[in-house]
Amino acid sequence: MQVVKEYVQRWYESGLDPDEYICHQKRGNVAEIESTATGKRQNVLNFCSNDVLGLVQEEAIKQAAIDAILQYGTSNSSCSVLSGRIELHRQLEDEISEFKHLSHTQLFINAWMAMQGLMDAFCHLAIPIPGFRHTRETLILTDVLNHGCIVSAVVNADTRSGKVFGHSPRVRIKAYRHCDVQDLSRKLHRYARPDDRIMVVSDAVFSMDGDIAPLPDMLEVLQNYPGSVLLMDEAHASGAIGATGRGIYEHFGLLPQQAIERGIVPLIMTTFSKFAASAGAAISSHVAELIPLLNVSPTSIGTISLAPPLTAAALESIRQVRHHPELVTKLQENARYLRSRLAEKDFVAIGETNVIPVILPPEINPKVFGRHLLDKHRIWVSPIWFIAKPRLRITVNALHTKEEIEQLVAAMVATRDLLYKPMISA
Template sequence: MARLDWIQKELKNLKEAGLYNNIRTLGSPQGAWLEVDGRKVLNFCSNNYLGLANDPRMVAAAQDALKRYGVGPGAVRSIAGTMDIHTELEKRVAAFKQAEAAITFQSGFCANLGTIQALVGKRDVIFSDELNHASIIDGCRLSGATIVRYEHCNPASLEQVIKENEGTYEKAMIITDGVFSMDGDIAPLDKLYEIAQAHDIILMVDDAHGEGVLGKSGRGIVDHFNLHGKVDIEIGTFSKAFGVVGGVVSGNAVIIEWLKQRGRPFLFSSAVTPPDVAACIAAIDILESSTELVDRLWENGRYFKAGLKDMGFDIGFSETPITPVMLGEAPLAQQFSRELFENGIFGTSIGYPTVPKGKARIRVMISAAHSRDDLDDGLDAFEKVGKKLGVI
């Protein structure tokens, strides 16, 4: 069909530029080791930070909920889809985060889309970190608000653009990721809070990669900076360290109440399934009972990063267990990923548009599920491939 020829051309261009996304298929549960395309490989690219995705306690909680509540909720939350297990999770999250209230969504992506659109519109402005996640970018665009970007993790730049735009808007909101997923650095949330207070601006942080990682027992970036009750909106996801699926917004009770009235994914898409909700509650139980998994995650991350650095790899400026192995051009990153796979390591290449052109990488996602032998096997493979391709 001629009308679709342009798609074929674009796909061809992606392949030639080394930007085509070859999606591998898993045939096993998440964990330190996976069956990928029929082969057993060591997993270094899942967001399963704490190894909870296949934890027996999580599986048992989901099975019990399945027997009690069935497979799905059968409706959106605002009509007939709110079950007592949903409200229990929201109360537990609020208590865990030490926030006034919480509301859950179908995903972290939906949580960002629903929250931003509900709070700002065409006469308003959003001050957004230039490296914010795609879900924040899309939420900002859909809101219709003016988007003003400030330099990455730079409070002085934020202060400057706020002053430059004074008097041009009705409402304003500052939005930042907490932990930036591609580089592993942490937003200076304490400094951003001071600026938000000084200018009376709503402050929102997306803590998708901070939950289960930062703060006491993985409570996240707000806990990390001791900003309880000060950050208006904290977006979260259950799909990473929690090992399940779903999104959550915690923070100011008035904002949470408003989202129940105007958060579009909450109003127009079916509620999260009961087994998923039960597993999320089980994850909170696990985190509240012990810091063991969070401690192991950080220990593994420090060990692996030190090994790569000693070999001569460029691992950027990560402050978390996220470990970017910087390679530059997308074709090299894809070749590096293929060579790793041939050596029994699952490490996906990341290129444009996920990261800027010229900053392609293998983003290594360390997990508490990895043993020291796993990490050593991974380091051996990276050294072998790195030398073969002339990276080190």
């Protein structure tokens, strides 16, 4: 542990550790937080939550979670394939399948485990079956800016448990440039072999850049590879893009069926921590045979199933979204309004969604900027300097008012004017 101790000490000395806060209470977009460093408590206006539709405190959703605890208890105390499957799981899977237009869905307790479970199931199948021999290699192409749960799963796809405990063919991983369909096409042409099983993996909305994957162009490329799989991680797309919040296919006026008709196998990962006021994840497909493999993957059979209150909250949240598409409309209106106001004030806000990364001048430390917003203006945003290029990461939601957005913009202008003194050459 000496290496760990020395590293963390240098980490602290370098000022690279994130500021930490404890939340004591939430009321709409106002949160009462405590600094773990100083113990200071204050009420702040929250622009860093992923509760994009503002459903976390919706009474019907809280009551659904409470009712689930009263009926089932707080935990299922087993994995799904043994004794941990409850009726709420089936209802949630059916709700997601209808919402995403893919007829079969498997639940996981989080996105990281869903991705790992999928890699195990797809690349390595399951236990040896008499008379069946798995001989085809897998080629996975991944966007270079994909979320960490994707990166972790795909880079280890060749050595996951399916490979450790039995023989399965090689898995080859190649990254392509961010949202660069021409590079994706080149990599497929260069690395795909005639008998390969091909999978392309991408965020639908990129969590640190706020931009959207070029789905139509990706389909154009993949139709040249019949049977190829296209996995879209819709963690930041569900509830946020598309007219009714159904995600990237709806955003582009498409249905997964149109991918299927081109010979492509669409997979969608849905997560519940952003739009669905809960935690957990799901993989959806039109291929029924994938589900039992996901169900016995090590990340399913080796852990507990999604807890009753989390399942109930996600289920009621999706029903709320389907019955109240105006929440999605309001979210998208707020995102456009904040982006326009930031542009008017000469801030560089990249992307196009409610995830709004603001690139600051290189002379400004985003950590210092974020601290000043919090301490002087009681505005809470996420300064990023350790998992992506330095920036402020702002998330707007459906509950934010124009007045709150104007309060944020004014605070950002005041903070920039205080911290940034550009050099003017003679």
